Amino acid sequence: MALQDAWSEALTALKEQASEASFEGWVKSAFPLRMQGSTAVIGANSGFAKHWIEKKHADAIRQLLSQSLGFEIKLKVEIVERKEPLLLDEKLPVKPNPQTNLSDESIFQPLNPKYSFDNFVVGPTNRLAHACAAAVADEPSRTYNPLFLYGGAGLGKTHLMHAVGLNAVQANPDFRVVYVSGEQFTYHYVTSLREHRTAEVRRRYRSVDLWLVDDIQFLTGKERTEEEFFHTFNAIYETGKQIVLTSDRPPRDLELDSRLRSRFECGMLADISPPDLETRMAILQSKARTGCVALSDEVILYIARLITSNIRQLEGALIKLHAYASLMDAEVTPSLAEKVLGEYYTDNAPPVIDVAKIVGEVSDRFGIDPSEIKGKCRGKEIVASRQLAMYLARTLTETSLPAIGKAFGGKDHSTVLHACRKIEERLGRDRVFAAQVEEISRRLQHER
Numbered sequence: 001m002a003l004q005d006a007w008s009e010a011l012t013a014l015k016e017q018a019s020e021a022s023f024e025g026w027v028k029s030a031f032p033l034r035m036q037g038s039t040a041v042i043g044a045n046s047g048f049a050k051h052w053i054e055k056k057h058a059d060a061i062r063q064l065l066s067q068s069l070g071f072e073i074k075l076k077v078e079i080v081e082r083k084e085p086l087l088l089d090e091k092l093p094v095k096p097n098p099q100t101n102l103s104d105e106s107i108f109q110p111l112n113p114k115y116s117f118d119n120f121v122v123g124p125t126n127r128l129a130h131a132c133a134a135a136v137a138d139e140p141s142r143t144y145n146p147l148f149l150y151g152g153a154g155l156g157k158t159h160l161m162h163a164v165g166l167n168a169v170q171a172n173p174d175f176r177v178v179y180v181s182g183e184q185f186t187y188h189y190v191t192s193l194r195e196h197r198t199a200e201v202r203r204r205y206r207s208v209d210l211w212l213v214d215d216i217q218f219l220t221g222k223e224r225t226e227e228e229f230f231h232t233f234n235a236i237y238e239t240g241k242q243i244v245l246t247s248d249r250p251p252r253d254l255e256l257d258s259r260l261r262s263r264f265e266c267g268m269l270a271d272i273s274p275p276d277l278e279t280r281m282a283i284l285q286s287k288a289r290t291g292c293v294a295l296s297d298e299v300i301l302y303i304a305r306l307i308t309s310n311i312r313q314l315e316g317a318l319i320k321l322h323a324y325a326s327l328m329d330a331e332v333t334p335s336l337a338e339k340v341l342g343e344y345y346t347d348n349a350p351p352v353i354d355v356a357k358i359v360g361e362v363s364d365r366f367g368i369d370p371s372e373i374k375g376k377c378r379g380k381e382i383v384a385s386r387q388l389a390m391y392l393a394r395t396l397t398e399t400s401l402p403a404i405g406k407a408f409g410g411k412d413h414s415t416v417l418h419a420c421r422k423i424e425e426r427l428g429r430d431r432v433f434a435a436q437v438e439e440i441s442r443r444l445q446h447e448r
Contacts, residue, residue, distance in 0.1 A: 003040060006068035007032040013064050018057065026052045029319055033078065040065050040073050043080040045319060050077045111169070111179055115162030121286055123279030126156055129270040133160040133244075137167035140175075140210055140242035144268035146233075150247045151272035154312030157246040161212050164244055168210050177210045182218030186225045206235045209242070216247045216264075220255045230260050237263070275311065280304040283314055293322045297398035298334045298354060306341060317341050353396050353444050355389075355407040361440050362389045376409045387419035388437065394420055396444060 015023050026049045033041040042061070044050040053061070054077055062075040117137070122130050129151075135143045147164075149157045165177045180188075192201040205211075219226050236243060247254060250271065251264040275283065281304045288295045303321075307313045324340045325332045334354050363370045368385050377383075386408060393404045394416065401413035408416075427434045 003032045003035055003065075003069075006040075006065050007042075009068045010061055010064035014057065014060060017060060026323065027057055029323075030077075033080070036076070038071065038073050039076050040069075041076045041078055044077050045080065045316065049323075050079050053077050111162050111165045111177065113166065115159040116166055117163045119286060119290065120156065120159055120163060121275075121279060121283045123275050123282070125273040125275050125279065129156075129160060129272045132268055132270045133164050134167075136242060136244060137164045140164075140168055141240050146237070146243035146245055146264065146267035148245050148247070148251060148264050148267055148269045149272065150250050150269070152248060152274065152310060154310030155272040155274065156311060157272060158214055161214060161244055161246055165210060165212055168242075175210060176208045177212065178205065178208045179212040179214070181214040182216050185213065185229060186218065186222055189225050189228050202232065202235075205232050206239075208236060211236050211241065211243045213243070213245045216245045217249060217254055219260075223257075226257050226260060230257065230263070233260070233263055243267075274309055277304055280307070280314060283311055284318065287315055287318055293318065293332075295332060296334075297400070299332055299337050301398045302334050302337050303341065306337075355393050355397070355399060355404065357444060358392045358396065359389050361444055362392070365436065365440055374408050387422050388440075390416050390419040391423035392437075392441065392444070396441065 011028070014027055018027055026044075029045055029049065030053060031043045033043045035041070040062075042053070044053055058075055058077070062073060065075070066073045117130075117134060120130060129149050132144050132147055133149070136145075136147050149160060151157055162179065165179055168175050169177055188201055188205075189198075192198045219229055233243065245264065250269060251261045254261060254264075281300050284295070284300045284303055287293075288300070299321075303314065303317050307317055321332060321337055321340050324330070325336065330336055359370045359373050362368070362385050363373060366381065366385050368382055372379075372382050373386050373389055390404055390408060390411075393399055393407070394401070399407075401416045405411035405413055405416045423437075427437060
């Protein structure tokens with residue numbers, strides 16, 4: 001039985017044995033990596049998750065995997081930076097053998113079905129890369145060959161690469177697709193030299209229809225591996241087969257042989273930059289929906305403003321927040337998000353702005369009790385302060401109109417809209433008032 005199948009069986013059993021919070025927060029997010037002889041290596045997304053699994057679930061996991069695999073195994077948990085797992089669906093020998101068998105098809109990693117075009121969120125910073133990948137997937141070897149995707153870590157390059165392969169195999173099940181990282185290519189080449197099997201490995205690599213090579217920058221500084229890669233690239237390209245590569249930088253910045261760089265540059269180059277705010281929010285909504293995590297618009301906005309670098313960090317933040325809320329049986333609110341995530345991303349953590357904070361700031365500025373602002377009193381100054389608080393809630397938060405109305409004594413959305421219009425009209429004619437509102441907004445957006 002394959003390790004992945006054994007892990008799936010173990011998860012089913014663990015779901016019944018472990019508490020819901022522990023399973024959803026830590027066990028479910030773990031994933032099988034590989035077999036090392038008789039040791040099953042499991043990946044965890046953080047040091048805390050590793051510690052939790054080892055402390056609470058290691059014995060049960062070891063027992064369940066041993067039962068499924070048919071022999072006694074040891075268990076090892078490794079911390080793996082958050083990146084959707086690429087599962088090694090290797091067939092295990094009856095008697096565990098610690099040596100890699102280069103004649104086994106499992107030396108190539110299978111495509112990850114989670115990385116499809118359907119769940120890839122397109123935005124301004126990745127639109128070109130997505131369009132190129134989709135074109136290659138529809139007609140391999142006819143457009144953009146090779147396709148070279150580049151950008152920082154965790155921006156979706158691997159996702160698009162797998163989507164190309166999955167699409168090609170779905171259209172033609174006999175299509176021979178090989179996905180490999182630069183590190184794996186190096187390992188396969190070095191191992192083939194040691195075992196005197198270079199001819200066999202070359203044949204395996206060069207008889208493909210679609211070659212997907214991830215993190216090509218790993219070849220830098222490995223002259224003999226570069227040479228082998230160069231000849232493999234040419235062999236595949238000259239037979240009219242499609243090649244897709246990814247890197248953390250464009251070809252011109254790779255410290256590789258000039259012949260390789262020129263080969264990469266003869267195709268289509270497409271960069272992926274960090275997603276903008278709207279795309280980050282869409283990604284979080286998609287991930288939350290897929291993981292059945294209930295997040296308000298305010299929480300999504302907070303996380304999207306907090307984390308601007310890459311998608312992997314967005315996913316990691318979502319996991320941390322969901323796990324904490326599950327373990328503590330707490331509702332996921334903007335304040336909770338700030339408490340849980342602020343310590344991880346202190347450099348760019350924005351202040352949490354909610355209705356309560358807005359009411360407090362307006363109350364301090366105009367000397368009116370917060371209960372009166374949120375109540376039903378019709379005094380002129382109180383109504384004006386209430387309308388301003390409604391206006392700020394609409395402009396500075398993602399709170400819906402009905403939710404804003406509910407927070408202010410159960411008003412309906414039309415009342416909130418009326419309040420916003422009144423404030424906008426006053427801002428246009430009253431400069432002193434406009435300055436006061438600007439000061440309140442500035443304090444809300446910069447004070448923690």
